[in-house]
Amino acid sequence: MTHPVIAGVDGSASSLEAVEVAAREAHLRGASLRIVHAFGHQSAGHGLEPMTQGVLARAEERARAIAPGVAVTRSVVAGEAVQVLEIESRSASLAVVGSRGLSGFSGLLLGSTAVHLAGHGQCPLMVMRGRPDPAGPVVLAVDGSEAGAGAVEFAFTEAALRKAPLVAVHVWNTWSERAYEGPGDPLNAAVVDAEHLREAEQHLLDESVAAWQEKFPEVVVERSLVRSRIRPALIDASGGAQLVVVGARGRGGFTGLLLGSVSQALLHHAHCPVTVVRGEE
Structure with missing residues (x-):
């Protein structure tokens, strides 16, 4: 039921x-x-x-x-x-x-x-926020975290129900907290191999949506890898969308906090409605 x-x-x-x-x-x-x-x-x-x-x-x-x-x-x-x-x-x-x-x-x-x-x-x-575009896509904020998996599922389900395209957005920069195997110290932004990091972040994005894209073949998916500051980039992506979907707390969140700064920023500043999906406890 x-x-x-x-x-x-x-x-x-x-x-x-x-x-x-x-x-x-x-x-x-x-x-x-x-x-x-x-x-x-x-x-x-x-x-x-x-x-x-x-x-x-x-x-x-x-x-x-x-x-x-x-x-x-x-x-x-x-x-x-x-x-x-x-x-x-x-x-x-x-x-x-x-x-x-x-x-x-x-x-x-x-x-x-x-x-x-x-x-x-x-x-x-x-x-409910802003002025959603009924012809626009469902925008999914992808962070690759286990906590964000519920948001991915919700976004694909919602896009299928609405018969809307889905734009999966993953924002990265040289301060990304995800370690990777490569030359130099991955935690030192001064020596980060930006191209290698970009490839790692593209892989994260692809991996996050691949399985769900197979489960929802009817959903047209655009994968968008953006090098920028996370909050402004996602707020900008909400323009022209009919809905933005984000996890409550994602990668880099502090233990014990139930809502991250990215989710809060979208709740306050997105240009369309926002759905926040909590991960499993």
Whole structure:
């Protein structure tokens, strides 16, 4: 049985956009949609019931207009949005939230909420950002780490569901932390054989996507090896894309941290929606 897609709503325009996207995702997956509205304890006793029902009714109306065949349920939970969605994510295939909110999701990308959900949620988190190009590719940030393998699988699956091309981007530079067999000290940028390192990074990229390309032969894949600073290069790659997929924490991440700087940079600055996929514990 396919786990449901969940959408966090508070009545804001951004959260209603998230509901529409979540409804499409549920339709593509053959899954149900669960609309989740969280309210803090400070909201109790302030006309909560009529407001909540209005929020949910508008959200469900938008969802049914987008995907009339998808089964929709509502969930109203007392508690802070971040904790509520973290719990809801345990039984979901995907969580979708807006980038701005009115109450429970207020300041989503200005504070720690998105970072917390991306780092602690039990399913992939899609955050609505920018203006996605519906004809654009799914962009996958490849780092070659074991933690990033889930992002590779998700990106190929998503590209297949959307019937979209996939651009697998791997960014490297002479400060790449991956050691390689070659002349000189691989950890000393001053003596790095840049061409040899480029070949090693190309091999990493090829190896990361080869098996999944065989499993999804219908997906047109472009492999893009970019020599640059990682965060600006991936933000730039998000322009003209319909979705960017990234692992929560990749190569070079510090033990114990649940979300890396690259993931955070994309959550704050990407030009299209971002999905963060956590690796296996």
